[in-house]
Amino acid sequence: MTRAVIKLSGDISAAMPSLNKLIARRAYYPEAPIMAFRRKNMAVTIDPRQINLQNIEDEGAVKDLMAWMASLSEESA
Numbered sequence: 001m002t003r004a005v006i007k008l009s010g011d012i013s014a015a016m017p018s019l020n021k022l023i024a025r026r027a028y029y030p031e032a033p034i035m036a037f038r039r040k041n042m043a044v045t046i047d048p049r050q051i052n053l054q055n056i057e058d059e060g061a062v063k064d065l066m067a068w069m070a071s072l073s074e075e076s077a
Contacts, residue, residue: 004062006051013048015073022072039065 013033020028026037035046042061043054051069056062 002054002056004053004056006053006062006066008049008051011048012046016046016048019046019069019072022075039068 016028016033016035017030020026020030020035023035023037026035028035033048037044040061041055041057042065044065045052045054053062053065
């Protein structure tokens with residue numbers, strides 16, 4: 001299993017409630033705050049300052065996930 005940790009340049013706490021509404025089949029715990037979901041067999045965990053990925057196929061899968069998340073943030077803006 002391959003793992004990656006993506007450090008974010010800032011705190012995304014304010015955006016997490018919007019992401020919660022846009023991502024299907026996710027678990028969101030606003031008190032923590034932490035969010036978890038699966039996408040294309042990757043386990044994704046998001047906290048305000050980083051994204052943790054488990055079971056990554058390759059670098060392309062990570063780029064695809066990040067592009068998808070960027071499109072979600074554009075939708076919520």
